[in-house]
Amino acid sequence: MxxxxxxxxxxxxxxxxxxxxxxxxxxxxxxxxxxxxxxxxxxxxxxxxxxxxxxxxxxxxxxxxxxxxxxxxxxxxxxxxxxxxxxxxxxxxxxxxxxxxxxxxxxxxxxxxxxxxxxxxxxxxxxxxxAAYGLPELVPHSQLREARLVANPGCYPTAALLALAPVMAQGWVDTESLVIDAKSGVSGAGRSKFGLDYHFAEINESMRAYGVPSHRHTPEIEQKLSDVAGRAITVTFTPHLIPVTRGILCTAYAKLVRPFSAHELTVHYRRFYQDKTFVVVRDPGDFPATKHVAGTNYCHISLTVDERRGQLVVTSVIDNLVKGAAGQAVQNMNLMFGLAESRGLELPPVFP
Known part of the structure; x- marks a missing residue:
């Protein structure tokens, strides 16, 4: 005690x-x-x-x-x-x-x-x-309990990995087809970012891609997806800056290796995350918004299948400052000290 x-x-x-x-x-x-x-x-x-x-x-x-x-x-x-x-x-x-x-x-x-x-x-x-990689939904909790040093994941990798891990683990997608499109609020750049692109008049009512194709979170996404898939993985990753304060919306695309229905895949996602407190898998086509997780440590996921092209489309949302940074860090701390991972973190979203 x-x-x-x-x-x-x-x-x-x-x-x-x-x-x-x-x-x-x-x-x-x-x-x-x-x-x-x-x-x-x-x-x-x-x-x-x-x-x-x-x-x-x-x-x-x-x-x-x-x-x-x-x-x-x-x-x-x-x-x-x-x-x-x-x-x-x-x-x-x-x-x-x-x-x-x-x-x-x-x-x-x-x-x-x-x-x-x-x-x-x-x-x-x-x-x-x-160093233990601190994504508790995809890493054995024993590694985090025993760790002296935890590497807290990046915000984009958190959203992308949670969106794709369930199908990557089963080998159900063509790994050469992975495309990750993600949008982040301006707070993701940090408080000390004072470049012209971050002035109110520049970012307000505007959106742009950046870091293409060399955003620094790319190798982190590829490293963990490779762990999950059991072989080397590369992805096309395109981040975008959008005129909101906080939140990440990630949409990932992958060719399915055989026909699946959205219902089948949703059932699989729910089983994969069934004991994961902070992942909510919503009904097929019930796509989440960043407002649904604002201020919380939750990740909401929904998916559909484009049957014409045999393609999975899966969307995840997180608060980039909470599940994408500070909240996930507290979740890791809880595990390191033998506490329930949700201790102090089961906050409802701030809405609207």
Whole structure:
């Protein structure tokens, strides 16, 4: 029996994912936030970065310090830019702190693939084999319970993998035909993104594809789909930026290897996810909207079959900041500490 609450810290607490972690952890019955860092707001209250937290008593923001973080936390969420976690992970682990990295530093097992897609050399190669990939619906929970270091999945990969895993696991689709089309709200770019494309007048009432065909989430999607399928998989992945604050809508297309009805496939999806708290498989053709999961850790999925072409069309929606980032990180933390994975996370959506 646990005699005290889990002491948690957030490195990079003033970003969008960091702020969502604070929001979710404040209502978690088994944790206490004991450490918050931010380079931009060091020395200030979290309410300076997020005025909505003004009524809550939280530690002040400070410059990240490995020793102080290790002294104050049992587990640390690393919500900084890609490249930060691999610099600090080893000394934190040596100090006995467990880590959940929300960046891409430990998602890819091959350091050469990381260097190719992220254009930097990996500086903690010895930790790559140890890192557990934190998609609880597709990873044995025993791996997460025992992990010292969890690589929290990217937002696009979470939506795409949950949409395709059930048919990939059965070998029911032609793996040469996989096309993933995904749309994300602007918060997916992060809070420090100040490029021209993200100005209100540029993004409002407009949509565009980006990162084609070289978005950095592509190898992460391919790596996990290859694990599920048992052989090397490549995909065509096209992300789009849309004028909403949060949410991802992913539509995946694949040629079926034999005739299936939408009803058959829906039954299979429901069996595949039958004990997965945060996946809701809806009726065939009842396609979900991003509003249906806003502010929650849920993924809603629906599918249909284009019988003329023998093609599966499956749509998934998530909140990119919750199931695509902070919520999934808390879900992983729950499993790491032997709690129910849904602890503190069964929130209804904010609607409308």
């Amino acid at each position: 646990r005699h005290r609450k889990i002491h948690v810290g957030i490195g990079g607490a003033s970003g969008y994912a960091g702020g969502e972690l604070v929001r979710l952890l404040l209502q978690h019955p088994d944790v206490q936030i004991t450490y918050l860092s931010s380079h931009t707001y060091a020395g200030k209250s979290i309410s300076t970065a997020f005025p909505g937290f003004a009524a809550h008593h939280l530690p002040p923001l400070e410059e990240f310090d490995i020793q102080r973080a290790a002294q104050k936390t049992d587990i640390l969420f690393l919500a900084g830019e890609t490249g930060f976690a691999m610099q600090v992970a080893k000394p934190l682990l040596e100090a006995g702190v467990r880590l959940i990295d929300l960046s891409a530093d430990f998602r890819l097992r091959d350091p050469a693939v990381y260097a190719q897609w992220y254009r930097r050399e990996h500086s903690a190669i010895d930790l790559l084999d140890e």
